[in-house]
Structure formats: C-alpha cells, structure tokens
Amino acid sequence: MGSAGTVAELVQRQWGDHRPGLKHEDTVLSHHQVASGAAARAALLADLLSADGEPHLGVLLDNTPEFPLWLSAAALAGAAVAGINPTRRGAELARDILHTDCRVLVTESAHLPLLDGLDLPGVRVLVTDTDAYTALLAGYAGAKPGEAVLREVGRGTRMLLYFTSGSTGAPKATICTQGRLAAAGQSLVDHFGVRRDDVHYICMPMFHGNAVIADWAPALAGGAAVALRRRFSASGFLDDVRTHGATYFTYVGRAVQYLLATPERPDDRDHPLRLGFGTEACAVDAARFRERFGVRLVEGYGSSEGGAAIQRTPDTPPGAVGRASPRDDLAVVDPETGEERAAAVLDARGRLLNGDDAIGELVNRGRTPFEGYWRNAEADAARVRGGWYWTGDLFFRDPAGFLYFAGRTDDRLRVDSENLAAAMIENILARWSDAAAVAVYAVPDPVAGDQVMAALALREGAAFDPGGFAAFLAAQSDLGTKMAPRFVRIVAAMPVTATNKVHRVALRREGFRSADPVWWNGAGGPYERLRGAELAALLGEYEAHGRAHLVSSGD
Structure with missing residues (x-):
C-alpha cells in the first residue's frame, strides 16, 4: 500500500475494511463504519456550508468517537476543523470560534453551558448526543466517501486550524493542510513501524495538535485502530490500555509524571503497550517509566507549526532529542543577534557544563513547511524573520550534532x-x-x-x-x-x-x-x-x- 497524498485518500481506504477501527468505552466501530460515518457527516456538511464562505467547522468535544468522525468527514468534504478548547470561557471562547470563521460548531450536551450567553452570529450548533442530531444524520446514511465535496481536495487543502498555547496574547490558529497531515502520519508509520494490528491510544485532548498529528494521523496512515479516552486519567491509563489492547500512545506536558505518581502494582508490566511518543518527559522520568512499566518513551520534537523537525536515531544519546531531519537546516543561535551558539560541553554523565554559552533559540535556516497562521500576518512575520523560521524553543547542540531541548524562550531566566x-x-x-x-x-x-x-x-x-x-x-x-x-x-x-x-x-x-x-x-x-x-x-x-x-x- 503506497503512501497517500491527502487525508481524504486515507479515509477512503477504510471503506470495506471490517476490522476494528475505533474503540471508546463499550463502543467498537470497524474501519468501514468509520468511513461510512464520515461520508454521512461530509454530506451533511456540504448541505450546511454554502460555497461562498470558508468551509470551516469548530469541534468542541471531549475525546469521543464523534471527534475523529468529524475529522474524517472534513477531510472528505474539503473542509477544515478548528479544535475548540473547552477550558476557554466567555469572550475568549467566542473569539476562538469566530476568529476561525466556523459556521458549524459540533459539541455535546456537557459543553452547552459554555455557550450560554455567547454571541455567535451565523454559527449552526450541532449537539451530538441528542435525538435531533441522530435524526438529522439519518438522512445521510447512504452516503459514500467522495460523493459530497465542498471544495476540490488536494494536498494544499486546509485540514486543521489548531490553536497554539502561547503564554501571552490571544491563541494563534495554525494552519495544517491535508498534505502536511498525511505526510506527518506516514513519516511516523515509517519511523515506528506502525502495523495494521496496532491500537493507538488517544488520551491527550484531540483539540490539540499532538493527539491528531502524532496519534490519529499515523494510525490512519498505517491502517491501525484508535482507542479514545474522553479525558486523560492517570489512574485509568493501564486499565484502558489492557481493555483496548493499546500498543502506542502519545503524551505531552506532565502526563508521564502523573503516571509515575500512581501507586505501584505487581502487574504494572502486564499490558501490550510497547511505545510512548511525546514531549517534555525528562530523561529521569523516561528511565523510571521504562523500568516500572517496561515501555520505551521516545522524546520527539516537531514545531507545532511544522517549521522544524528533529529525528531520533538509534545512536541518540540519553537526554538528547535527536538530529535535524534531512529537510531542515537547523541551528542554535543567540535570539538577539542570530549568531550561532557554542557547542555544548558535557561531562562524563552527559551533563551540560557551559549552558550560558551553548543554549540558544532553535531556528530553521532552510526551506520551511510552515503554512502560516489563520488571518494573522503579524504573527507570521514574527515567526519567519530574515528568511529563517524561529521556533521559540531553546536548545543546545553537542559536538556530534545531537540537539537537546532546554525549554521555551519565554521560560528563560536572567540571574x-x-x-x-x-x-x-x-x-x-x-x-x-x-x-x-x-x-x-x-x-x-x-x-x-x-x-x-x-x-x-x-x-x-x-x-x-x-x-x-x-x-x-x-x-x-x-x-x-x-x-x-x-x-x-x-x-x-x-x-x-x-x-x-x-x-x-x-x-x-x-x-x-x-x-x-x-x-x-x-x-x-x-x-x-x-x-x-x-x-x-x-x-x-x-x-x-x-x-x-x-x-x-x-x-
């Protein structure tokens, strides 16, 4: 099976595949049922969105089957999904929906109170766990993939508008096209050897790029199943993994520390999980996780906006993320002058001895796949300056060229x-x-x-x-x-x-x-x-x- 150029092609491949494809609590859908459900939603979307506006929909859901179904539907229809963060409130929440020109908002009853009192002109709200939604969708039950298309689907078709979690200012909506998302999924299939009998456990929120790009997309590209957890639970993690037969998961932030903080059990290694892929688990936690659960954690790095990527190779030292991918010309530079920083000096235990001289901002001096922010030219210009893509992340590089994450530029201290x-x-x-x-x-x-x-x-x-x-x-x-x-x-x-x-x-x-x-x-x-x-x-x-x-x- 060759690689696909678009996410729509990957969804269409599911048609006729009756293996389990989507698991959530007591629900199991086959790949074919996922493709069929996506086709029905794509047809509904084609009727709800007129051709004279942006084909954008917002998804304000926990990790339920409706989320990947609407992602797949958008791919088939040539629409874009804006993942809406349910922790946003009031005017900020309304701003996220309106800024991304969402004319349809898919949500569930539990989140309806968030919308009370919001002025959302021109936005049609669909509530997935209601009889009205079920009846509306029933009229499109016979649809097939590729029949209902809002816009011609190609590699450059917008697929995602996902918000960055910047510490200042309004969140920026990063654009991700079908071509970039399909390529990212295939890259992880090749890198990790994703198999058709794998099950990708999605416990990170799907409104965030990590869950979609690093978990859902490689499962779709590799023909693997996905298992959803409504919201991350450290105490429920291993039970879910065993129930669904999960073999792979992604993590961000402090998820690994929460898992390590759960009480140890004699059966901590009794599970099918073989790999975790994510960011911000330090080397100490990764070692503890492998010792306790028998699972290898792979720290990866890919700028949320797609502007730079680091690949981990078998010879990557402990604590390092990896080397620059072949497509990128990455350098660690002084954020103020742009001058390249000194190579790191590490002791016998791999500890940095010259941080003040070695740590700088990671930039991509080559061609960047960054596709811009939605309607934010000022942010585009700040991200790409002088022909370089500035990641906003701090790194240092050892003499062999391996890169080590050192935090965000906003997390610098001057003492x-x-x-x-x-x-x-x-x-x-x-x-x-x-x-x-x-x-x-x-x-x-x-x-x-x-x-x-x-x-x-x-x-x-x-x-x-x-x-x-x-x-x-x-x-x-x-x-x-x-x-x-x-x-x-x-x-x-x-x-x-x-x-x-x-x-x-x-x-x-x-x-x-x-x-x-x-x-x-x-x-x-x-x-x-x-x-x-x-x-x-x-x-x-x-x-x-x-x-x-x-x-x-x-x-």
Whole structure:
C-alpha cells in the first residue's frame, strides 16, 4: 500500500475494511463504519456550508468517537476543523470560534453551558448526543466517501486550524493542510513501524495538535485502530490500555509524571503497550517509566507549526532529542543577534557544563513547511524573520550534532546577568526522589533581573524536608551557582493547562505570594518558611528599589 497524498485518500481506504477501527468505552466501530460515518457527516456538511464562505467547522468535544468522525468527514468534504478548547470561557471562547470563521460548531450536551450567553452570529450548533442530531444524520446514511465535496481536495487543502498555547496574547490558529497531515502520519508509520494490528491510544485532548498529528494521523496512515479516552486519567491509563489492547500512545506536558505518581502494582508490566511518543518527559522520568512499566518513551520534537523537525536515531544519546531531519537546516543561535551558539560541553554523565554559552533559540535556516497562521500576518512575520523560521524553543547542540531541548524562550531566566533555561534546572530537580512533578520559573529579583523559583509536587506520603533538599542540591555537580532555587513552593498538584502542560503563567503571576507553603533560603542560608516578618522584609526590599509592582499579590 503506497503512501497517500491527502487525508481524504486515507479515509477512503477504510471503506470495506471490517476490522476494528475505533474503540471508546463499550463502543467498537470497524474501519468501514468509520468511513461510512464520515461520508454521512461530509454530506451533511456540504448541505450546511454554502460555497461562498470558508468551509470551516469548530469541534468542541471531549475525546469521543464523534471527534475523529468529524475529522474524517472534513477531510472528505474539503473542509477544515478548528479544535475548540473547552477550558476557554466567555469572550475568549467566542473569539476562538469566530476568529476561525466556523459556521458549524459540533459539541455535546456537557459543553452547552459554555455557550450560554455567547454571541455567535451565523454559527449552526450541532449537539451530538441528542435525538435531533441522530435524526438529522439519518438522512445521510447512504452516503459514500467522495460523493459530497465542498471544495476540490488536494494536498494544499486546509485540514486543521489548531490553536497554539502561547503564554501571552490571544491563541494563534495554525494552519495544517491535508498534505502536511498525511505526510506527518506516514513519516511516523515509517519511523515506528506502525502495523495494521496496532491500537493507538488517544488520551491527550484531540483539540490539540499532538493527539491528531502524532496519534490519529499515523494510525490512519498505517491502517491501525484508535482507542479514545474522553479525558486523560492517570489512574485509568493501564486499565484502558489492557481493555483496548493499546500498543502506542502519545503524551505531552506532565502526563508521564502523573503516571509515575500512581501507586505501584505487581502487574504494572502486564499490558501490550510497547511505545510512548511525546514531549517534555525528562530523561529521569523516561528511565523510571521504562523500568516500572517496561515501555520505551521516545522524546520527539516537531514545531507545532511544522517549521522544524528533529529525528531520533538509534545512536541518540540519553537526554538528547535527536538530529535535524534531512529537510531542515537547523541551528542554535543567540535570539538577539542570530549568531550561532557554542557547542555544548558535557561531562562524563552527559551533563551540560557551559549552558550560558551553548543554549540558544532553535531556528530553521532552510526551506520551511510552515503554512502560516489563520488571518494573522503579524504573527507570521514574527515567526519567519530574515528568511529563517524561529521556533521559540531553546536548545543546545553537542559536538556530534545531537540537539537537546532546554525549554521555551519565554521560560528563560536572567540571574545576576547569567542566562538560564528553566528546563535545564527542572531536569536536575527531577532527580530528587521525593519529587513527583517539578516546574521552574522566574520571579523578579528585588534589585534587577530574576531569581529562580521552583514548584514541587511531592510523591505520595512524602513531606518537604528543607535540609534534605538542600543536601540534594549540593550533591548535583551540574547545578550551577545561579541555578539553585531561591524560592520553593510545595503544591498539592501541579497546575496544568488542558493539554497537561504546566500553567506557568499562573505560577509566575502568584510568585512567592501563594496560599501554598513557600520556603526560601534568603541570603543563601538554609531553607526556611517565608511568612510574617520575613515576607514583610522581603517586600520592603522591592519597595525600596521601585520594583514592588512586579510582585503584587494579583488580587
């Protein structure tokens, strides 16, 4: 079976294939039933969307069968799906729907309260778990793939409008065409050897690019089945994997840490899962995951916008993501000058010794497949500058050309005129045996620049031992003199976004003025609780230097 040029071709291949193709709770649909359901929805879409407007629909759903069915339907019809984030509210939610010119919004009863009071002119709302929806769809039950097309389908046909989760400003809707999505799926089929009898477990939210591009698309391209979890559940993960016979899953953010934080069981290795693919699981967590569950985690990197990709090869060192893909001319440069950064100096244990000279922003100096943002020329220009694609991500490169992720450009800290990357400090703190999850971020220094603050979620049954934590820090040979946290916040659970990424905006906003216990080491002494007189004295320093506004309580 050759590779397909469009997602529509991949959906059409499912016709007549009666193997299990989609699993969710007690529901099992064959590949043929998926293609048939997609054809019916494509025909409905062709009647709902006139030819004089943008063929866009919004999907405001949890991970239920309707989500991949509407993705497949859009592909057949030549329409584009905008994944709508259910954690957005009010005017922000309305903005996402209207900005992407959605004239149809597919949702479910559980999310209808989110739409109360919203002004959505010209938007037809379909509620999937209602009798009215079932009756409407029944009229299109005889449709076949390829019969109902809004626009001629080709590689350049828009397929996805998925929002980036930027920390500032309104989210940007990234364009992904059918050709790019089909190629991404086939690339992962080839890279991981996806088989027709595989089952891809989708527990990350499908409104996000990770679940669609790295989980659904390779299953579709390889003829594998997908199993859906309505929302990610660490406690339900292994039960789902066993029930559905899952062999592959994707993860983002802190999902791996949540799985490691579940109580260990004697049957932790009793499952068919063989591979996890994702981002932001540090080397320590990946090693712990493999030791406990017997599953290899592969850290990948592909810019959400498609502008740069890194390929992992068998000789990739621990902690590295891989090398640049053959199509890209990647470099690590100073974000301000564009000059290439020095090669990393690593010790015998692979720890970075010259982070201040080696860490920079990853850019693609070659031809980029970036397809732009929907109606946002300013963001396009910021992403592609001087003929280069700027990823917004920090990396360093070792002498052999292997690239290591070092965080986001927004996560940089400047302490005593030294530039630090939050991800590098997080990787060190993750070695602490009592830590279940770690987040590092900047808080303003009373005089100038930043200080390092860490939020720690502890493993079950653990209590914060300030002396033990200080001793742990002192034993880390690669923890630079500016990298030790000045402030430590102990959280019951790490605040995260809907895609399981740490909610750094909230952490930075609260700083050390939090309802959670906060410890600090003042002038470099032992860690002590920050409260009362100590807090008042610290705030007085900010006031004295005219920086009190930087640490307001946020009330």
